[in-house]
Amino acid sequence: MKIKLLAICFLLELTANGIFAQNRTHEFGFQSDNDSFLAQGSDRYYTNGLFIFYRRGMDFKNPKLANKVLGIEIGQKMYNPISGSVPDSTYIDRPFAAYLYAGVNVNYLYRDESNLKLSAQIGVVGPSAKGKQVQEIIHNTFGFYELNGWQYQIQNSFQVNLSAEYNRLLFRKDWADISATGYGNLGTTFTGAGIGPLIRLGNFNQLFNSISTQSTATRNSIAQLHKKELFLHYRPQFNYVAYDATVQGALYFESKEQKGTEITSSPNRFVFSNQVGVSFCSSRWIFDAGATFNSKEVKTQTFNSHQWGSLSVIYRFNGYKAKM
Secondary structure, eight states, rough: OOHHHHHHHHHHHHHHHHHHEEEEEEEEEEEEGGGGTTOOOOOOOOEEEEEEEEEEEEEOTTTTEEEEEEEEEEEEEEEEEEEBBBBBBGGGGOEEEEEEEEEEEEEEEETSSEEEEEEEEEEEGGGOOOHHHHHOOOOHTOOOOOOOOOGGGGGOOOEEEEEEEEEEEEEEETEEEEEEEEEEEEEEEEEEEEEEEEEEEEEETTTTTGGTHHHHHHHOOOOOOOOSSEEEEEEEEEEEEEEEEHOOOOSOOHHHHHTHHHHHOOOOOOEEEEEEEEEEEOOOOOEEEEEEEOOOOBTTTTSEEEEHHHHHHEEEEEEEEEOO
């Protein structure tokens, strides 16, 4: 009887393994940006960002593809002038503003280690984005200073934005590689473009299944270079800013009554940024920490540069797909 029972269990195990294949097809995570992460004692310009997202590996029929990922995201970006508390409006060297949005994206990742990520967002800039309320919660929770100046923030306007991001591998040798990266934004909040290289040093995977291209959710079976990713990355980038509603206000016409007390400014058309960080990916968890250093973004800014830190935490969970 014991032998028969063991045989039945063995057959059931084989059947289960034949019917189902386990895939790392889903992931859920968040990203937090804040200038205080770098311990600079500042609370200015791009001061806080919070993003929650879900990604899922998708089926595809195109033989040139190695992976295809669907992403859903909600987020908020918050901006201050030189400080979150100003004595009066003359101290506002960058407008108070917040952007709240929801978005969807599809990431096409090719076997030649190039990818095209297309995104769409809808949202709002202005008091409805709740920047003041969120910053008050943060300051009250951690005992920071009392805010003053949000009464001058950019006023409400509905936002629609489209974007495209492209990456392509240029060179790889053992523990180092270089990729070309670029993006373009077109919308009522952000319109512009940027280009630059991405340099990775360490244990990294191909661009169709890597943290670098937000493609770790996958249904493909192509062998990875490493079971785990752990690498340093550096991305210098030249950016052109055609329009920024968080600086200039609504793109479409508004009356003086609609504008109220908002204070706007003019963006610098060319901004240079440096991004450095470290990334880790295991079978279940992804951690990414980095810092961004930007040149002067707004013409009226008191400081010629600005920096902030970013931290991402992502949990990967497996799905099951029946074999036909």
